[in-house]
Amino acid sequence: MKTIRQADIIVGCFLALLGLFIVYAASNIRIGVERALSPRFFPSVLGYTILVCGAGLALKSWRFKGEDPAIQWPDRQGLRTIVACLALLSAYIFLMKPLGLPIVTFLYVTANIWYLRPEKKSVAILSGIALGIISYVVFIHYLQLSFPVGFLLERLGLEG
Amino acid sequence: MSFSFDHLFQGFVTALSLQNLMWALIGCFIGTLVGVLPGIGPASGIAILLPLTTVLPPTSAIIMMAAIYYGAMYGGSTTAIVVNIPGEASSVPTAIDGYEMAKQGRAGPALAICAISSFVAGTLGLIGLTFFAPLLADVAVVFGPPEYFALMFMALTLIISLSGRALLKGVISMAIGLTTSLIGQDPLTGAARLTFGFPQLLAGVDFISVIVGLFAISEVMINVESRISAISQKIGNWMPTWADIKQSFPAMVRSSGIGFFLGLLPGVTPSVTTFVAYDVEKRMSKTPERFGKGAIEGVAAPEGANNATSTAGFVPLFSFGIPTAPSMAVLLGGLMMYGLQPGPMLFKENPEFVWAIIASMYIGNIMLIILNLPLVGMWARICVIPFYILGPMIVFFSVLGTYSVRFLAFDVWVMTLFGVIGYFMRKFGYPIAPMVLAAVVTQMMETSLGQSMLMSQGSLLILLKRPISAVFMILAFLSIGRGIWIQMRTKAPEIAIEETD
Known part of the structure; x- marks a missing residue:
């Protein structure tokens, strides 16, 4: 990962997978007593948010054609x-x-x-x-x- | 519940007790030190020390924590002026003219003007805090769970939309912060959430580990790799001339107003207001060509805005329980650790506590000007402590602070993990502030949303049906819309504004 664009594509894909994993993990949360706000609600919403934003970031960076700053890695x-x-x-x-x-x-x-x-x-x-x-x-x-x-x-x- | 001199007087009585005076002084000293030293900022400084203050009564502990916060604002400019290394983004405008002054052999007067400007702005900001906070708390009394949820949601969206050109990265940072805080047992049902079969995760992830990792450890990693070396400037006479004071005083007052009123908004951190104040001074000056070449107003304005903004952050914290910046989020966590819930009820149920904190800030400001003016040379020497000594010391205190929350080595591992995450976030241009704020307010958001849905029998529309919450939600969506608009117009990759604390 030498540039921000490359990093955004790779990290975006990783985040999309992480979001998917969180959605899956949220679906396995035991609900127990019926409540107005299910214990699954927040984790699911956040999982989907990470999934969509990660995929969006990867896609946006993949299509990006402008000047691409280099990441300042250590020597x-x-x-x-x-x-x-x-x-x-x-x-x-x-x-x-x-x-x-x-x-x-x-x-x-x-x-x-x-x-x-x-x-x-x-x-x-x-x-x-x-x-x-x-x-x-x-x-x-x-x-x-x-x-x-x-x-x-x-x-x-x-x-x- | 509105302002009364009796409450303020009582606050001064409490703050002037020998014990509280001592903790305020210790806080001011540590705060200045935290501000002066590169590699550690107020958020990580407070987070590291917070668990260690459990031996103190809540008022003394929060007096000390608050003093560390506003004390750090005094010290932040020292590295910027003396060695041209702005420790945080908010010190960048100070470095422009401050370092030029230092090169002209006027580092002492530049540092002294910083201290005086910080004092003027801090005091003006405190007057604003004294009158505004109870007024806003009066308004906040009518807030129910939907209004609180909408307000916190709006605060988060504002912080994201202000994190530079990085909207998607800001949302991801916030979502990961929120998700991290959900790990553990559901507070109502006790069901395990996102623990992935690890029993250690049942107790949840402590926010101190997250904050110390993101700020302190990642900062150490960044500094270690770049092997920063400081060039010491000789501090001669530190006394500014009357002409310096006369020339910079209007800038101090103007920047106090700019810093205070902008600082009331979530997400408008000193890194934003210092640039605004510097720009305003340059535009208002009859000789703008002096700016960038050692103009004393160019030092006074950002420092004033910096301090006024940090004081203004206490207004939404005390009146609504909303943190506007990472350091405020840590202070909010500290208040919650002591069983105090910031918000309008704090003024009603714990007036002696909240007014003692406000009164101690007036006293702290006087302590800080005394600590900073005559000792300016000492602080300037401290800021050139080599990083090979400072780095391991920061890690030592980070480990100490993180471990002492629950006395679990697991928390220190979490700190290390978030240190690595923070390092990569900085490298890849992700904003850290949304993650920190989200990590602290998650519980409050989930509780208020749960209560709102209970009120509406499970309908989210309650957030749009009540006028105040509807306004907050509309503002939140407008701020998201603004962020998307900026994204679409900008033909550049997503990179957050550089930030430390």
Whole structure:
């Protein structure tokens, strides 16, 4: 998908299919007690809206013949950075429960800054330590929010 | 229910309590910070912090949230002037003359005029809010479910039709926002809707995850890929001269009026009014050739309009319960989280709450001018924090805010998913605002439509039979018609006006 027109055709077709799927899913909603507004009404209307607009967008773009702006995609390095940042975020979410918020925050922030600027290792480590401590002191200890503490801190008796 | 000085006085008594003053100050500080920092705007800032405020009483929490919102309007111009990076579309006109002033070594006076203009417009806007909101709430008392449904429908159509040349994309964005909010159990029958067999979806998709993903995470992705680097401008003397103030004061007052009255309409966000105000000033100027070359009115006008519009957004929020912009939608969600239903009954049933918020905004405006004028150099330095530090910090706070709504890792996954969706929406030119607003008002729309149909024994014609709802529905269809007309006349692909918050 290099241009807006190409993207509109492909995404429009995808949205039309999504709309169709929503209409199908809406038809399977259990109605139960008779009501003035069926629980199927809104999902069905929205499914049809997405179907019609998606198809309309694809058709309109397919017939479009004018100047077609290019999509500003990142270069190879930019793409690698986005994928790496998303992978780090996924690891952050995965490891939050077993390792606990403070430790996983330290690891995530350090790793992410380290990846983005490898020459700033000390900034990465200090930022990680600072945010890890803030997450524990402010959010777990002071505000008493139920964030996971993790087995390591539990063993140390730091349970908030 | 109309305006009374007693209510306002009571509001000041509540807002001036030590606790509320402290939260207003914290909100103003965070708001300015959110405005100054690139990659995070008021909607995502409020959405991230909203769940964390559950430890506060509702009045203090909303005072802080509101302060973050209007505080962000003060800080938004800093990056535009200092490093020529408008953090949001509304700062683009400020950057035109502001950055020129900075290049001439007058970044300090430009930032100071921004703060003064924001203060003047914010205060004038607040006077408007104080008198208009109760008046409109009086009108809204006669509204029944059909009028509410029609009003929300009209608000959504206006927002779509104003999202640039992208009508179909606007409708799709709104429909996906509405559909996302329908996921989960039907509030009346308990039937599972659009859960596709996933038990995690039975509890629904929280709107905070959607908003934080769409705004904060996607913004981080955009900034990470472009590896923005800031060039710091030296801030010398920040004091504007009397001549600067004299020259820009009429622009401040005019732009306050433009920003406030246009800002009462749903969908007319600061990104629209700032351009209008800039254009009006240029047309009214005896020396329009100075615009674009560092004219101080060119800085004062968009900043004034920006603040007046954001204050005006509280009028429909408090009187009708209608959000006019994504940040207002998040605030509406915050009010609902605390069991408060904005609308005419808010003035009747919780006058101490609503007047305390309004009074706190007067106080907040004074706090902000104090925070912004002498500390202008500090804010200018903060805005050049490198993104390799800022990005992970934004993600950290986003995860924290999203997780703390229901303490479910699932919500953080949803946030990530919507971050990716938001990234592609920006790339493909889809407007984000309709999706955010729809995600927040779905429940209210469905409930009011259900009640309307109960009143009419299942006939949708009730929406056209009652005069007020009929007017709203006609306006809604006219706005759709206008959008279609613009689409047909424009020989260009669908691309929404660039927006962040």
